[in-house]
Amino acid sequence: MQKAGGYYITVIEDTRSRRIIGAATLxxxxxxxxxxxxxxxxxxxxxxxxxxxxxxxxxxxxxVSLLAKKLGCYKMSLDCRDPLIPFYKSIGYKLEPGNANSMIVRYDVTPKIDDPS
Structure with a gap:
């Protein structure tokens, strides 16, 4: 991800247990x-x-939102399930009219294996 650029992973660590307890990606x-x-x-x-x-x-x-602003992003977006909408609204995110749902297509990707011959 680092080589591709454009990915910023933020984590929260419980320093007592040395475990990651939260994460988000920009x-x-x-x-x-x-x-x-x-x-x-x-x-x-x-x-x-x-x-x-x-x-x-x-x-x-x-x-992560402050990081996006610091990097100069003109817009920040996210997709979430309906029950999480109030949470994101409470911190300033708004539903985009006409784009309330997100649709995707998934592909069955088989890892390429180098031919040893």
């Missing part, structure tokens, strides 16, 4: 139709069940 990309402006996407936000309810999700999302 993915950035240049958008041609916005004069090659930088767009950010918030992905993979997670907090360990044991640590939920301690505002750590809010902390990590706000940290």
């Amino acid at each position: 993915v950035t990309e240049f958008k041609f139709i916005h004069d090659c402006g930088l767009r950010g996407r918030l992905e993979d936000v997670v907090v360990n069940n044991t640590y939920r309810g301690k505002q750590l999700g809010k902390l990590i999302v706000l940290t």
